[in-house]
Amino acid sequence: MATDDPIRASDADRDVVVAALREAYTAGRLDIEEFDERMSAAYASKTWGDLRRLTIDLPTQPLLGTDVPGRHPEPQAPMPLHRPLPAPAPTDDPQELPVRRRRSPIGVLIPLAVWILLVSHGTLAPGMVFLFIVVVVLVSISASIRRH
Incomplete structure (x- = not known):
């Protein structure tokens, strides 16, 4: 559990959470009823802990406190759109190495x-x-x- 859960939420924090809920709804992770319930709860939330509980089951968590002076939260790495390809096995044979050539005009x-x-x-x-x-x-x- 985060230690800053009791911090009072700002309107900007609530807006960030609602935007994350909207993205989850658009991606099909939430149905319309659940989105509506969570959005209403987000606007009624008093603390960061309340807001975090609304998005705990979503793949990305919104950054809270970005409007606090002197607080620079670590940016989250964006989720990849696809699984990265496995790296090719190392080989000593230069004939087997893939060569990518640029087209010359x-x-x-x-x-x-x-x-x-x-x-x-x-x-x-x-x-x-x-x-x-x-x-x-x-x-x-x-x-x-x-x-x-």
């Missing part, structure tokens, strides 16, 4: 620059422009497929 920029130079100097026939674009698109797609 140079593969598109160089052909584009060559194409612009050829078109601007008039050395590329109009029919060749279409063929050049098709080849660049196909090369980009095949490079993307090989990476995955």
Whole structure:
């Protein structure tokens, strides 16, 4: 049990608890009757202990006393939205390590620059422009497929 349960609750404390109850209702953790009962009890609460009892069965507990000067409660770590993936087993073989490569824009920029130079100097026939674009698109797609 917390030692600061007898501290008188402020309106800000009550609002924080009602917001936590509203989130629980929105997430489906409370039905409408239970939410209404707890919300009424929160606004009628006199102490932090009374407020804590309203949210004791919820996954996150509201921070009380944030409006008290000089009191800086420890912020709660946010709950993860999903379970973290297990870490891969350590291996000495560099072939087995997953490699994540960033996509480089140079593969598109160089052909584009060559194409612009050829078109601007008039050395590329109009029919060749279409063929050049098709080849660049196909090369980009095949490079993307090989990476995955």
